Amino acid sequence: MSQDCIFCKIIDGDIPSAKVYEDEYVYAFLDISQTTKGHTLVIPKQHTRNIFETDATTAEQLFSRVPKVANAIKEAFHPVGLNMLNNNEEAAGQSVFHLHIHLIPRYGSDDGFG
Ligand code: 5GP
Numbered sequence: 621m622s623q624d625c626i627f628c629k630i631i632d633g634d635i636p637s638a639k640v641y642e643d644e645y646v647y648a649f650l651d652i653s654q655t656t657k658g659h660t661l662v663i664p665k666q667h668t669r670n671i672f673e674t675d676a677t678t679a680e681q682l683f684s685r686v687p688k689v690a691n692a693i694k695e696a697f698h699p700v701g702l703n704m705l706n707n708n709e710e711a712a713g714q715s716v717f718h719l720h721i722h723l724i725p726r727y728g729s730d731d732g733f734g
């Protein structure tokens with residue numbers, strides 16, 4: 621837990637979130653800014669700044685859950701595709717410094733993303 625980290629606060633329930641998936645190691649929730657319907661963030665419960673500071677075990681735990689979360693999104697929102705996105709450091713667009721994977725469901729060429 622990092623004191624000033626909003627995603628650690630979300631994991632602890634101090635900041636409310638719309639949960640998509642949770643287990644011992646991973647939490648997934650709807651992004652507050654829905655790039656497309658069902659835009660979800662998948663994060664490790666262990667605080668880590670980004671991919672540069674993530675050990676292999678935490679990375680394995682995180683990435684191994686992505687297919688399950690992607691399929692939960694598919695069942696709930698019925699997209700026809702999905703983008704996975706991960707920003708590391710400010711220069712690459714990272715704004716929250718707790719590792720996260722964006723899952724962005726796609727609904728066709730006019731869905732407003734890309
Ligand atoms: P980044 O820009 O770091 O790759 O992505 C951070 C994401 O976190 C953004 O898409 C932003 O909308 C989302 N976000 C920031 N604060 C909150 C919050 O308090 N709750 C939720 N659910 N998402 C947040």
Ligand code: ZN
Binds near residue numbers: 621625626627629
């Ligand atoms: Zn954190």
